Amino acid sequence: MNPAIGAPHHPTLLGVDVIAAGSVLAGIAAAAIMLAIYAAITVRDPMAKRVKALNDRREQLKAGIVTNSARKRASIIRRNQTTDTIRTFLESLKVLQDSQLKDIQQKLAQAGIRKKEWAVAVILGRMIGPIVLGLLAGIMIYWVNYFPEWASYKKFGAFAIMVILGYKGPDIFVANLVGKRTNEIRKGLPDALDLLVICAEAGLTVDAAFNRVARELGRAYPELGDEFALTAIELSFLTERRQAFENLAYRVNLESVKGVVTTMIQTERYGTPLASALRVLSAEFRNERMMRAEEKAARLPAIMTVPLILFILPTLFIVILGPAACSISDSFINRKV
DSSP: OOTTSSSOOOOEETTEEHHHHHHHHHHHHHHHHHHHHHHHHTOOOHHHHHHHHHHHHHHHHHHTTTSSOHHHHHHHSOOOHHHHHHHHHHHHHTOOOHHHHHHHHHHHHHTTOOOGGGHHHHHHHHHHHHHHHHHHHHIIIIISOSOTTSOHHHHHHHHHHHHHHHHHHHHHHHHHHHHHHHHHHHHHHHHHHHHHHHHHHTTOOHHHHHHHHHHHHTTTOHHHHHHHHHHHHHHHHOSOHHHHHHHHHHHOOOHHHHHHHHHHHHHHHHOOOHHHHHHHHHHHHHHHHHHHHHHHHHHHHHHHHHHIIIIIHHHHHHHHHHHHHHHHIIIIISOOO
């Protein structure tokens, strides 16, 4: 006799209860749906923070940051007590270099972080990261001996990887922010140039055209709208308009933006037609975007091979052969004696 005659019978597949597995998957899907609904309800306005930053920049320009006096500029900029403490600490250790600081400040600007004084925090992270992660790795690997089966060379390799990761972690984080922001700006640049052409042909000035494009594209491309709005503000307040365009190239890590900046500077200097130059640039950028899309499409079959083998085909086999396997299991394996 079967000892489980009185127990409820559930179909199994490869030793797994199908009803239980389906219940778990249904619970995960319900939780994902609830999370998606919560994210959609609690979404915030992406322009609120950017508008605040732009207003701060406008107030700084009004206060006189455009003056050539470095002493006056330093007295006007509001100091940050935390960054001042970090700077003092790094200067006492003689590890603060101007060239390194300028490079990090440019990366922060390209990442959308307007406060350049936080560059000292990145340098401090490079110093503290290897120490902290190195101590944690040393305690876990050598003192606690959490991995006793590892050989000595494997333990040393893991320790070295943690130390290197602690040193490169801040740079990787900033580079990731820069890459994401650059990609978003690259997507909207052809559309922005088309709108600039329309505004130029309509008779708007350059700063008014930039401001108009920032308002129109602020929702679709917030990063690009942020940069164009900031450029429009600097065009209105800076004494040299060339400096405003150079600041745009400084904040965006794109060769195409540098080409637009060069065109704008030449237009301001020599009085060449702005609309025709921007139209040519827009056509070039659209062709470049189309070539990148075709390149990604050509790589797609090779990229999809591994997910197809690992995920899609097993799921397809389970869907097709699952009912037959359950029927065979009910008929032969789980048959009552």
